[in-house]
Amino acid sequence: MGSFKSFYRFLWQATDGQILLGTLLTLAAGLTEGLSLVLLIPILAMSGADGSVALDGVPVIGRFMSDFRPSLSVLIALLLLVVIVQAWLLRQKNLYNSRIMQVAVDRARLSLFKSLGMAKWEAHSITRMSDLNSVLISDIDRIMAAASSLQVLIQACLLLLIYSGLALLVSWQMTIFALVSGGLLFVMLYPIRKKSASYGKDLSYIFQDRSSVILEFLTGMRVAKSYSAEEEYVGRFKQHLADSRSRMMTYIKVTSNGTFAFQVGSAVIGVAFVWMAISVLRLDIINIAFLILIFLRLVPRFLVLQQYSEQFLSCLSAYDKFRDTIEFFSAEAEVSATTPAVPPTLGKGIRLVDVAKSYPGSGKPSLHVDDVFLRAGAITALVGPSGSGKSTMADLLLGLTRPSHGTIAIDDIALDDKNRRAWRNRVAFVQQDPFLFHDTIEANLRLANPEAREGQIWHALELANIAQLVEALPDGIQTVVGDRGIRFSGGERQRLVLARALIRQPDLLILDEATSALDWENEAIIVRTIEKLRGLMTIVTIAHRPSMVSLADDVIAFSEGKVVEAGPFASLASRSDSYLASILGPNSVSI
Numbered sequence: 001m002g003s004f005k006s007f008y009r010f011l012w013q014a015t016d017g018q019i020l021l022g023t024l025l026t027l028a029a030g031l032t033e034g035l036s037l038v039l040l041i042p043i044l045a046m047s048g049a050d051g052s053v054a055l056d057g058v059p060v061i062g063r064f065m066s067d068f069r070p071s072l073s074v075l076i077a078l079l080l081l082v083v084i085v086q087a088w089l090l091r092q093k094n095l096y097n098s099r100i101m102q103v104a105v106d107r108a109r110l111s112l113f114k115s116l117g118m119a120k121w122e123a124h125s126i127t128r129m130s131d132l133n134s135v136l137i138s139d140i141d142r143i144m145a146a147a148s149s150l151q152v153l154i155q156a157c158l159l160l161l162i163y164s165g166l167a168l169l170v171s172w173q174m175t176i177f178a179l180v181s182g183g184l185l186f187v188m189l190y191p192i193r194k195k196s197a198s199y200g201k202d203l204s205y206i207f208q209d210r211s212s213v214i215l216e217f218l219t220g221m222r223v224a225k226s227y228s229a230e231e232e233y234v235g236r237f238k239q240h241l242a243d244s245r246s247r248m249m250t251y252i253k254v255t256s257n258g259t260f261a262f263q264v265g266s267a268v269i270g271v272a273f274v275w276m277a278i279s280v281l282r283l284d285i286i287n288i289a290f291l292i293l294i295f296l297r298l299v300p301r302f303l304v305l306q307q308y309s310e311q312f313l314s315c316l317s318a319y320d321k322f323r324d325t326i327e328f329f330s331a332e333a334e335v336s337a338t339t340p341a342v343p344p345t346l347g348k349g350i351r352l353v354d355v356a357k358s359y360p361g362s363g364k365p366s367l368h369v370d371d372v373f374l375r376a377g378a379i380t381a382l383v384g385p386s387g388s389g390k391s392t393m394a395d396l397l398l399g400l401t402r403p404s405h406g407t408i409a410i411d412d413i414a415l416d417d418k419n420r421r422a423w424r425n426r427v428a429f430v431q432q433d434p435f436l437f438h439d440t441i442e443a444n445l446r447l448a449n450p451e452a453r454e455g456q457i458w459h460a461l462e463l464a465n466i467a468q469l470v471e472a473l474p475d476g477i478q479t480v481v482g483d484r485g486i487r488f489s490g491g492e493r494q495r496l497v498l499a500r501a502l503i504r505q506p507d508l509l510i511l512d513e514a515t516s517a518l519d520w521e522n523e524a525i526i527v528r529t530i531e532k533l534r535g536l537m538t539i540v541t542i543a544h545r546p547s548m549v550s551l552a553d554d555v556i557a558f559s560e561g562k563v564v565e566a567g568p569f570a571s572l573a574s575r576s577d578s579y580l581a582s583i584l585g586p587n588s589v590s591i
């Protein structure tokens, strides 16, 4: 019940209350349907061969019939008019309801998208991408199905009310009999509805699973192919399909059982209904005909109630998942995502004091820095063995993650929840695994600086040593890079990503193994590029190769999450016992 209330509140808000007008249109269409039924009886009576039926005995409009005595053709014309109005109202209602529901669901999708974008990076790092993918695609589609089912249910309830009102005017005993027996049948079938809701929830997990298997297959295609593991993926998918087929069939069986039980039950009630009207209440033929007409229209409504409440309940679980996801990500929103803040300026340097970073689920901090200073305008290399905390430090400097405790200050301004996002506007990052969007080179570069002029784009491409290659392409900077930049080699992608970082003209440039995909020749060119940037911006480079470390002014070496040495490159390199010397020397260890 709580889910239902929350779902209705969501629909109300997402449609700006327009759902009410949709319901009123449904009511108007229902009333015209009732009216067409009422007009049908006198037409049938008047067209009777013996004319034995008294028109003033016609249900509901008997008085109108005896006062005005309309001719058959007037009644037929009236019926035609009512049917046309009803058809028009139904069309309007369908169009209106579809429109507001599409808008509501799109709003929901957009607000989830937005809350994902505005949430802290940490929230993403503990959530599976495929789970989010399934909420954004299949669960939101099922919310649409839930909203449509709810509209059908509202329509069925309104029609039930209208028909019951009409039937009451003929016989209250028959009306109560029909409603009580129909209601009892509906209640008796509750266990089936409950079962179907629980299987519906199951389906939600099946779709989530499917999305995860497909996404993993597509993103891991290269790995799958290189290990000749395609068959294993196909086998996993086949297993998943067999599993979901069997669960889907269970769901369909349960809902078909409900429909079958309902049809048998309503046939029994129908027979009892006619018997009661003829043998117990001894109603006249025209009233019986009217009641049977009503009954024939009431029964399908109960069936609709049964079927659509099953569908509604099974889809409601998708809404619960959507709501939990959006609540989780909204609670994790970066404060500064909503409040504009002035970015701190980097003139003197960045100081980290007693900074620790722990990841959820891991006991001790992955990084602990007592006191470190990164000089503005200098190139600082972060070195250390794998897993020693270099990327963790880079994420903190970038403002992508928050320290578990301690202070990071840009000049004298502490980085906090209010200014962290604004600070990221002053930072550019080149990651180990260069990512490009499936768009043109220009669009990919403009992402970092939408205002950039074409000259600036070419300048950045030149600095990153990729301008010549781009120039030679038939479409130049309008070349589409392909999915994740697949058109280009790893090294070319890395240079494009570096150009994207440079076009931003950042205060701080962070290079996380930015030359790992380059050959020696290209690496040497990038090293020269970085040399040229010395003094123009503050550069932090995480490097494993000596050539990238050698260009540093300062070095910070990490081991097991702690800083083991920090200082000017020259003085650390000259100390034979330093970690830096061990990685630069003739017998350098692999870092």
Ligand SMILES: Nc1ncnc2c1ncn2[C@@H]1O[C@H](COP(=O)(O)OP(=O)(O)OP(=O)(O)O)[C@@H](O)[C@H]1O
Pocket (backbone or CB within 6 Å): 125, 359, 360, 362, 366, 384, 385, 386, 387, 388, 389, 390, 391, 392, 393
């Ligand atoms: N998102 C995360 N969740 C949990 N633990 C993490 C996460 N990211 C990093 N770690 C852990 O933190 C420690 C430091 O990792 P980090 O990536 O900073 O090392 P690194 O020095 O950059 O290593 P590499 O040179 O291999 O990239 C590692 O033990 C790693 O397992």
